[in-house]
Amino acid sequence: MTPAGRPTAAERTLLARACDLALRARGHVSPNPAVGAVIARDGEVVGEGWHTGPGKPHAEPAAIAAAGAATRGATLVCTLEPCSHTGRTGPCTEAVIAAGIARVVVGTLDPLERTRGQGVKILTDAGIEVAIADGEDADHAREVASPFLTWAATGRPEVMLKMAASLDGRVATRTGNTRWISGPEARALVHRWRADMDAVGVGIGTADADDPSLTARDVDPAPVRRATRVVFDPHARLRLDSVLVQTARDIPVVVLAGSLAAPERVDALRAAGVDVEVGQADHGAAFLAEGLDALGRREIQSILVEGGPTVAGALLEAHLVDRLAWVVAPIVIGGDGAPAAVRGVGADQIADAARIPAPRVERLGDDVLLIGRLRPVPGGIA
Ligand SMILES: NC(=O)c1ccc[n+]([C@@H]2O[C@H](COP(=O)([O-])OP(=O)(O)OC[C@H]3O[C@@H](n4cnc5c(N)ncnc54)[C@H](OP(=O)(O)O)[C@@H]3O)[C@@H](O)[C@H]2O)c1
Known part of the structure; x- marks a missing residue:
């Protein structure tokens, strides 16, 4: 028995x-x-x-x-x-x-x-x-219940970092062309994730280069709620004519700004309907941690961060990524100037590299998805 x-x-x-x-x-x-x-x-x-x-x-x-x-x-x-x-x-x-x-x-x-x-x-x-x-x-x-448990234990949303890279680990060509690295199946899955998350975020470099809307489109069943769009933007330089700002009154946009953001930039974004959170830190891990805390105070329990390489590297180096989702496309971009998926200082030793233990591996059309946790869900019995 x-x-x-x-x-x-x-x-x-x-x-x-x-x-x-x-x-x-x-x-x-x-x-x-x-x-x-x-x-x-x-x-x-x-x-x-x-x-x-x-x-x-x-x-x-x-x-x-x-x-x-x-x-x-x-x-x-x-x-x-x-x-x-x-x-x-x-x-x-x-x-x-x-x-x-x-x-x-x-x-x-x-x-x-x-x-x-x-x-x-x-x-x-x-x-x-x-x-x-x-x-x-x-x-x-x-x-x-991982988003809730993470938020309850840390006051921050559970962070899932998603990147799509070529076989040689690039996220754009040397001329800056990015569309599309991954195929339709992988892109459809990203839209499903967007629908399931409380927030979807990018760095200001990506917001600037791609002018994304960060909404969940063509998702079945249709999303019940619209995820808050978030931009990691230390200098509050998100363009006022960007799709994000232009749609901020319909679907919330939070700009996480730092202590060096010019007050007139902050005011202009706020006047356009953007929720601007100005933190004490100006950059680095402290800036990201403060930003995530601010999202947690808004009861945002999960965020899908879709890059770019600078923010991806900074989040990984700050150990702020809970789950990693990596789409590998069967293409080789090549070229010394083509940007890598992750920037920053990086690991000194292979043993120090961020590793997904026992990742789930899935085929998405011609692409391969590796997904898993970098940190266990809080709340285990001590
Ligand atoms: N294939 C993919 O999965 C994928 C995903 C996203 C983007 N991309 C591509 O990546 C390119 C953009 O790359 P990116 O690296 O410039 O963009 P990014 O990571 O989106 O943004 C970089 C900017 O974020 C700000 N930032 C916020 N927190 C930071 C921190 N803790 N440390 C450093 N900077 C921080 C900095 O702004 P300040 O300069 O104002 O300080 C920095 O310049 C675009 O071509 C885009 O299409 C590809």
Whole structure:
């Protein structure tokens, strides 16, 4: 028999299902976590639910409602510890107790120090058996709520850096031509990511060179919300006639500026509807960290940074990248003047290079995507 406190093999399968359900809400759930829940009785799934967004029912009550009378004596498997506080909705622990659930399997504990373990305690005190996942199962449960968990632990959004490079690691030709390095499948996936993130960012060099809109286009299902566009722009030099500024009143744009930004530039951007955050630092790692803090204060929990090479290098050197997504296209650009994907000082030794441990590798048309984490999701059981 499985010792008390650990999920059974069947419950581990249900937890994987709950993780899949949780992911359905990514892109419209923040500032809440993505959470999924499954209720099973006598080996049969009798209810499923996931949290669909702020103010909407949490995953557990949604699954309880779906299960109806079948909750009596059933097992609830949920990706995150049930909440014990009253926020925009009532405490989930109360709903679980009232539904007559006999056993609860928790994917990962609440990340907040002050509430961690409280949901489990309330359930245990009410006579409900509680099992907590560990190892790969707990990692999986944390992964689905990673933007929320990262933000809760650090006050900053989870940063996913995405670059597309040629086989020889270039992101443009020597003449500055960049369209297109990656193929349509990779570009479509980037639009999906944009739709799922709270923010999409670039450095001012890219904003200047490419005049991007940074919106999610041709995405099915259509995005529920529009990601905030962010420019890392120490001198607040984003052009007023850029697509970003021209559309700032419809879809938010945040310019992260530094202490050396000219006040008249800041004022002009603000007058055009841009939200300008002026930090204390003027450049480097401190500037980036401050900018991410400012985004965290706006409850931005995830950001897709699409380069360019200078900002990519600075973020990597500052250890501010949580996830790396690298598209490699089957082309060789060549030329001594063609820019590399990452600028900056770089690693002295290969052992010091940023490395994705066990990356996921995917074929996207003729391109190859390598994706993975540079840092674990915070919130593991110490
Ligand atoms: N293939 C791809 O995946 C890809 C992706 C993006 C861009 N690109 C290409 O890359 C080129 C632009 O490259 P880039 O390197 O100039 O652009 P970038 O990285 O987008 O922007 C560089 C600028 O960002 C500012 N910056 C913000 N934080 C910084 C920090 N911590 N350290 C240093 N600078 C910081 C600096 O502005 P100040 O000079 O005002 O200080 C710097 O000049 C374009 O040709 C673009 O098309 C390719």
